[in-house]
Amino acid sequence: MSDFHPSGSAGGGVPAGRTWKYGDNVDTDVIIPARYLNQIDPAELGRHCLEDLDPGFAAAVKPGDIIVAGRNFGCGSSREHAPLAIRAAGVGAVVAASFARIFFRNAINIGLPIVESPEAAAAIQAGRRVSVDLERGVIRDLDDARTWSVRPLPPFVLQIVRAGGLIALIKERNSGRGPKSQTEGVSKE
């Protein structure tokens, strides 16, 4: 699967960029406040990403940058606008100690690379250059070469990621190229 390219990545391969560090319980209301949910344009959502937590973020973030956060990232509302805003802002990947369930599912479904690593989330400080290799399951601090291995995604989740999101997977199924069921071949694993 070396041809897998996360859609939010900087260079089309392994997301790499400068880190932005936040704490626990970064909720969807601060990721994208509801006052911007009266429209669905990803670019507009991206311009207000994290506005109520870090007003300077959206203007300063560079393509491929990495968000590093604590526990329960993305808690709160089911708004898919939250991972959409993060992706549209140019973020290459999110590393967190843990993710809230709906945010995790949404990020996978839209193809935003996210990885769970309490160790990396605790160790990596703001402003580091970091890469996130989803396929190999490795987070690397490019400034000092420290690495952390990532809890691997379950096979069925990887299947969605590899297809480029849930809708892309269903398209594969409909065209007879993919597995007939979303969970086919993986439910016993």
Add this chain to the structure above:
Amino acid sequence: MAPKQPSGRTLTEKILGRACGRVVRAGELVEVSVDLVLANDITGPVAFKEFDRLDGAVVADPDRVVLVADHFVPNKDIASAELAKSLREFAAAHGIDKCYEPGRGGVEHALLPEAGLVRPGQVIIGGDSHTCTYGALGAFATGVGSTDVAAAMATGMAWFKVPETVRVTVTGAARPWVGAKDLALAVLARLGVDGANYLSVEYDGEAISALSVEGWLTLCNLGIEMGAKNAIVAPDEKVRDYLAAADLWADLRPDPDASYASSLTIDASAVEPMVALPHLPSNGRAAAAAGDVAIDQVVIGSCTNGRIEDLREAARVLRGRKVHPRVRCIIIPATQKVYLRAAREGLLEAFVEAGAAVSAPTCGPCLGGHMGVLAAGERCVATTNRNFVGRMGHPSSEVYLAGPAVAAASAVAGRVADPREVVGK
């Protein structure tokens, strides 16, 4: 060695198992047919965009799709009017009859149970995190994002990892003025905002049995604030009466030897009327111990506490009293039916005479949408479900979560107050 005797099953294992046609256990991945797919004026339009990427897709079963315009209605601006319009247009294009707009609908999680669309044993997904509310009627119901909604509309199916379950037992008898919201905030204070992440929360105990179905709706509504995939109570006769239906899954109960990830027991008699301080729903404490917190606004309503029993409780405090001159008190019946009942019972009259503003059904202020957005530095006591930074308006504003009695008492006192201070005894 003899094989380990399989343990019994939780409510969620039973429901997902029936949907699969086989016995399933926590940790298994299942793909099941969904009985209802819900979206609103925020999550629907994003789902429609994803749905349209499936060229030529048709909605698998239009009767199982429910669309509710409730978050920014009555439309707050041109942009939100376009969102509501897209709901109407998608419904018309795909033969979806259950599309609710102002005048015939209300706040989705109050509306669907009231409309009889939720039944015990159903599998329900919704593009709204508070979809977990329907566990009060014995359904497996969970919030998802717009892409999952789009996929389920197209395929009729959704995938889940069968969750492990936290069993929460609430024993004893609740004190006067302590309701479902206070009990839920007490549980939340114990579990924390990610204490049930990825898990099912199954409620039981005398204090739970003593609550009404509306109380269960409030209780299960707050499951997501603990991170839960779903929250659920085993249905009883009350649910049968509430739904006015006999054809229910009569013996839907957890097995006595069901396997739980963990258990928590709370004594209801030790729970005071509660308030959750900013900026986490898990910051619950006794309202009487909140200190002298002057407030600017009170909101009574939402999918958490906008039902008729909530309004009756607020009226018990507000009738014959006046909202504090510094406070704006906004009361929002959650549905048209609740509004009409509140009118017939004289509750709306009591609210208006007390100096409260009564609004048409909307989610509006709960998420800082409209109809009660907070200015910089303002404080609000709300019967809603989230008090995150900027939730109801300016990032420097503050939200204190409470049940209807504490909210109404706070409106009268002009500060966070225990109802017993205001009403006496």
